[in-house]
């Protein structure tokens with residue numbers, strides 16, 4: 001998936017969150033989700049923490065997280081275009097010291113070992129091609145966190161059937177991939193201690209291009225029906241790798257076989 005650097009767009013040296021979310025689309029909605037977790041992220045992952053980020057895209061969100069929260073981030077992405085773009089953005093903001101972006105193969109990502117203070121992922125896991133692949137991702141995340149380490153994750157939800165029809169009509173390639181559902185949620189619950197989990201957007205997402213209308217629609221929608229894993233467009237969470245005797249032992253056996261592999 002291409003994440004082009006938008007060289008012509010003027011950016012101030014102090015990055016705002018919205019700029020870091022534009023490449024992924026629907027920045028108004030995502031801003032609401034990311035902003036809601038910022039206090040928890042700040043508290044649980046203090047300045048100077050060593051953070052591993054998977055799928056950094058254009059790297060602008062990583063730049064924002066480094067500037068705003070003081071995280072030292074090592075990013076891994078499989079796209080050369082993303083790598084170029086992220087490096088350009090880091091140097092444009094003079095942030096090369098606290099950010100390292102690497103481009104590597106999917107196998108190299110999963111071969112990465114470590115004991116990080118935190119792992120940060122936004123909208124990567126939903127593109128898993130099977131439930132097994134999703135499970136392996138979470139096992140791997142668990143394995144690279146130190147005991148008590150924090151996993152901050154934002155994912156796209158399957159949401160309601162209207163959303164799925166819309167995605168099909170728009171030819172969205174990810175429609176039938178592993179978008180977040182209650183079934184996927186259980187994979188998190190058995191591995192991690194869930195510190196904070198928030199759900200955003202049902203039908204209100206269709207108003208996202210009109211911020212005022214979106215804000216009203218999302219409030220009305222939340223009053224009408226509780227958002228959950230099976231009816232939301234965005235799931236935002238902070239989890240922790242448990243410490244002590246109760247912690248599950250997770251063995252990484254490597255990625256499940258890909259089609260044609």
Ligand SMILES: C[S@@+](CC[C@H](N)C(=O)[O-])C[C@H]1O[C@@H](n2cnc3c(N)ncnc32)[C@H](O)[C@@H]1O
Pocket residue numbers: 001003020021023024054055056057058061076077078079082106109121122123124
């Ligand atoms: C939808 S984009 C999200 C980018 C960024 N996190 C954001 O929200 O703006 C998904 C990113 O994940 C990367 N990606 C896909 N599969 C990956 C993998 N197995 N390991 C690391 N990165 C991957 C893609 O190259 C792309 O940059």
